[in-house]
Amino acid sequence: MKKILFFLLSLWMAIVLQAQPKQEIRAVWLTTNPNAVDWPTSKNETNQKSSLIEILDKLQAANFNTILFQVQSYGDVLWDSGIQPWSYHLTGTPGKAPNYDICAFAIEECHKRNMEIHAWVVPYRVGSNSYVTKYDDCALPHVYKVHPEMCVNYDNAWYLDPGLPEVRKYLVDLYETLVTKYEFDGINLDYTRYPHANFDDGDSFKKYGGGANRDDWRRENINKFVYELYDMIKSHNPGMKLGVAPIGCYKRIPGYSGWYAYSDVFQDPCDWAEKGKIDLIIPQLYWDESSGYSAHTKTWIDNCNGRQLVAGLAAYKMTESPYWQTSVVIDQIEKMRKNNPATCGVSFFRTNYILGENAKIKDLYNQLKDNYFKYPAHIPVMPYNGVTKPDAPVNVKASVNTSTKESTISWDVPEQDENNTSIRYYSVYISESPDIEIDNVENQVAHIVKENTFTYTLPDDKIYYFAVTAFDKGYYESGLSNVVKVSASAGLMDADIKPVRFIVEGDWLRIDTQETVVSVHIYALSGTLMAHGDISEINIGHLSRGAYIVVVTVNNGKIIKYKMIK
Incomplete structure (x- = not known):
């Protein structure tokens, strides 16, 4: 009998491991960048609205629940900030506002479909030499012209210098106009880093370095900006999340090469997580296993301090390489789910590579809609916020x-x-x-x-x-x-x-049922027995935070199963 029960339990656990999670982030980056545009593809207001609705309808049909909507490209924006000019590709004219409120429209349409929408911003990268001059004759010119003292030219492109305190204030003030005007569900940071170790910040380092190690000083400059941004956001809207999409390699791993967030571009999201200044990390894990997808994922899991961790996946590579098949992306989704709740979802770069006409893209969309995202998912909870x-x-x-x-x-x-x-x-x-x-x-x-x-x-x-x-x-x-x-x-x-109610109160799990409880067994998702008892209350104080399977047997022989999140 015990062998039969163990077999049934093992089988059931295998099913649970492979099943669709009830809570999972299913996100996609939606670009408005003219150099890689998902939307808009027309300057006409009616066409812009109808095409965004069509995009959201298709994503809703595949049970996506989070849109990372780009509102800033290269020092130009999609809202009336009074600090940076309107993006030219909305109307065809640099600095010209459209005839409708794009952010308000996008928020309304996402919320109609029960989707979260996060404003995707790009703080430091402000455009190539040819791009920024488009705004020279605007009433509100580009930042490189308004504040040349805050900008550095590197590799024929302009960047705000992270080492300047006035840059931090400028960016926090800019994003405050976004946070206070709109009910976005979150702000998502992109390119929140230095462009390269060779970045020419000698003047700011001389003025503000204070004798520190230059690498540590650079990391601390980015850290301070994120801390200040987080505090500003929470002061206005405690429920608004702050997320970041860092380079996919956090720190060096033996056997793999590449660009590393911590040491090469001075980006340390795990510090932000440790300090409680970030809610969501979406590392751009744009490789297959030969380049360390799982190894780098584990590094993020080990260092994200329990913050929500979502795998950023390179759907775009399906059109770039004959070796990058749909199966690569599906395999990465499955591996993410096996790490749940340490990893709690995926985000695809980018929308056109989910909804496009390429055969592999269509195959991925259909597999998501009909199988992997067949059932809708709730947004995961954030226990660290209470x-x-x-x-x-x-x-x-x-x-x-x-x-x-x-x-x-x-x-x-x-x-x-x-x-x-x-x-x-x-x-x-x-x-x-x-x-x-x-x-x-x-x-x-x-x-x-x-x-x-x-x-x-x-x-x-x-x-x-x-x-x-x-x-x-x-x-x-x-x-x-x-x-x-x-x-x-x-x-x-x-x-x-x-x-039957399962009630977690402090260090105790209580089973509230009209039947008599005969036994309670609590298993890790791996199948390891973690606790057991023969009454309706069982101590779970020794269990680490995570997901567990509770199996209760009552006096009539009935077995009741429950997935407990501690």
Whole structure:
């Protein structure tokens, strides 16, 4: 008997490991850079709006949930900042504002589709010699002309000098106009580094170096900017996230060569994570295994201090190399999921390489839509910003139209917790068993419901059970509501079935059930037994933060499974 149970448990764990996570970031970079543009491809306002809607509709159909929307290219921007000019490729005229608010429009359309949208900014890189002069005659010229004392020319392109305190203030002031005007879900930093070790910052180093090692001084310059930016963002909008897309190699790994964030371009995102000044890291892991994809991923996992870690994937390479097949990208998604929750999603560079017409691109999109992203995913939680637990919806009711088989589920808003945490949305679950497994994405019949009612057409005359959960602003999910029992032929059969509840309080896991608990076993995702007991409360204080599988046996022999996040 034990062997049978162990086999079933091992099989079930294997399925869990390969299944789609319930919470996962599925992101894509959407460029507005004229040198590599996803959008816009027209100067006409109507065409711009319709094409962005078409892009978002296709991404929504494949269950993407995060858009990294570029709002700054080379010292020019997509919002009325009063500090940097409007990007010329919006209207064809440098510095000219479009006739509509692009950021407000993009935010509205993403939020309609239950997508997060992060403003993608490029702080230090401000354009080639030929690019910046396009803005010479604007009412608001380019920064290289307004503040030449803050700019350095390197390799025929202009950069703001990270070593100048006035550059930090200039950038924080610039992004403050974005943060205070718009409800972006996050800010995502790109190219937040030096362009090269040969960058000519001798004057600023002489003035501000203070005898420090030059490499350490350069890293500290970038660090200070990120710290100040993070603090500014949180002072205005504590819920707005700060993310970064660093070079994919953090530090040197024996056996691999390349450019390293820490030592070659003086970028240290893991310091920002350690100091609590970043929420999300998306390293650009643009290699296959021969160049160290998994090795570099592990380095980020070991050093990201528990911050959300998302793998940046090079979908664009499918069009550049005959060796970079769809299978390479799919393999990287699978490896990311095996590291979950240490890694919690993927981001693709860039939108055209997800939605384009190339055969390999179409194949990747279809595999995502029909398989790997088949079920929608919630945004992962950020425990380091504070763990919350909303109350479950109450008074769940159901009615059934037996002629149409439509079942309408309604519920009341739960009471707010002691912190008055607001409810973001609800999820509705269906099962053929009253013990509804809410971590099985196939049981989630309605991913996001923003009202207090939901109608579903029952597929047949079987008996079904419905329940509802609430998600708060931090994407934390409540326990199950009361369970209702319905069928298409008999209508409502029972409106107050008590669900089994798994409650984590401090160092204890409590199983709240009307049955008698016979045994509780807690397993790591690897299958290793981590804790066990024979009562409804079990100490979990010794467990590290992460995901675990809880298997409960009750007195009638029934086995209940639960995925616990500690």
